[in-house]
Amino acid sequence: DAKKKTVTVQAGIRVAELVDALQEHGLTLQNFASIREQQVGGIIQVGAHGTGARLPPIDEQVISMKLVTPAKGTIELSKEKDPDLFYLARCGLG
Secondary structure, three states, X not given: OOOOOOOOOOOOOEHHHHHHHXXXXXXXXOOXXXXXXXXXXXXXXXXXXXXXXXXXXXXXHOOEXXXXXXXXXXXXXXXXXXXXXXXXXXXXXX
């Protein structure tokens, strides 16, 4: 959604592929690490921070997600929809 400057991606897309695809629409990520071969699902889970003291960690760019769970099936999370679980799932430092 170019107007809202949001994009929906699968967790397995590599950062390089995402940045290249966004560039075609005049968009980019606010912040991303120098290792562009990482998958988006992985880079948000490790708390990657990219560069710049005033830029938030990469996981803070995630505004919603879908998780596939064994017990509850697919669940959707966001700041508005199950915010506690959303914040826990967004970055998984261990």
